[in-house]
Amino acid sequence: MLESQDYGTTILLGLKEYEVGKVTESEGKIIVEVRTTKKKPACPYCNSVKLYRHGSGRTKRVLHSWTNGKRVYLELYRQRWWCRDCGHSFSDGAELVRTYSRMTRQAEQEDLWQLKDRSFSQATRELG
Numbered sequence: 001m002l003e004s005q006d007y008g009t010t011i012l013l014g015l016k017e018y019e020v021g022k023v024t025e026s027e028g029k030i031i032v033e034v035r036t037t038k039k040k041p042a043c044p045y046c047n048s049v050k051l052y053r054h055g056s057g058r059t060k061r062v063l064h065s066w067t068n069g070k071r072v073y074l075e076l077y078r079q080r081w082w083c084r085d086c087g088h089s090f091s092d093g094a095e096l097v098r099t100y101s102r103m104t105r106q107a108e109q110e111d112l113w114q115l116k117d118r119s120f121s122q123a124t125r126e127l128g
Helices: 007-013 105-115 120-127
Strands: 018-026 029-036 051-056 060-067 070-077 079-083 089-091
Touching: 029 060, 060 105, 105 120
Parallel strands: 029 070
Antiparallel strands: 018 029, 051 079, 060 070, 079 089
């Protein structure tokens, strides 16, 4: 799956707590495999660290950025966790992607920045 960590790619993509794996390029898009480097996160509901590994989540492909007219997607490998104190289950990587979202928080900010001086149709034409 993930082959090696490339520190330059990690900084370039703005992914401090993530391990970057294989990068593939195809027609109009770049796909980067990413996995969190945190061993054990804290529960987002109660901040407890008494967690149990609860399987692995499905890989999620999310839009992260645009570069040279190509979309940059992250293929996010996620670990499921279950909190022993409050009983909630959650996936790691929540700080990168909102629940049910198909783009990272950085892509949302870039998108809003593009809309600052343009109309929706102009931004759609340029970003696709």
